[in-house]
Amino acid sequence: MLSKAVLSQTDVSKMLAAARSEAEKNHWAVTISVVDDGGHPLALERLDGCAPIAAYIASEKARSAAIGRRETKGYEDMVNGGRSAFLSAPLLTSLEGGVPVIVDGQVIGAVGVSGVKADQDAQVAKAGVAALS
Template identity: 70%
Template sequence: MQTKPVLGLEEIDKIVAAARAEAQKHGWAVVISVVDDGGHPLALVRLDGASPASAYIATEKARTSALGRRESKAYEDMINGGRTAFLSAPLAGTLEGAVPVLVDGHVVGAVGVSGVKSEQDAQVAKAGAHSIGA
């Protein structure tokens, strides 16, 4: 039987707090979504002024990152690089702005962010993800 780390409430709170602090430091109105390693939502925070659509987008970005075990930007780069067949993949968040959360070499979840420029979304997501893991 194999064992692996999983996200608990303490870690989820720490991820959200770090991502929120990064967004607020820059005055960015974003949505922060945390999912488990299967892409199932664990937390969603919509900062004041963030678009309602960003809640959906952030969660889908996070799900894509968790299931793909990589940053969501990798999929955006593939598609922009000409691999348009990947648009038929069953992932809705193939845009930059989500990163996996790694603990002891295991993907335990992902953080997705939406609301500002893609690279800024990714910056906020990384602040959250790196608050507990690699």
């Protein structure tokens, strides 16, 4: 039988706080979503001034990173590189800003961010993931 870490609510709170801090430091109005390894929601925070659609997009970025076991930037790069057939994959977003949480080589969840430029979304998500280091 295999064992792996599981995100606790303390972990989720640390990730949200770190991601929020990164966004606020840069004056970015974003939504931050944290999910478990199956892409199921654990937390969502929409900062003041962020468009409502970002809540949906951030959640899908997080879910795609968790179940795809990789950053969503890889999917965006595939599509932008001409592999348009990938748009029919069961992941719901191919947009940068979803980052998996990896512990001991196992994906245990993900952080998704939406609301600013793609690389800025990813910067905020990575700050959230880094809070567990």
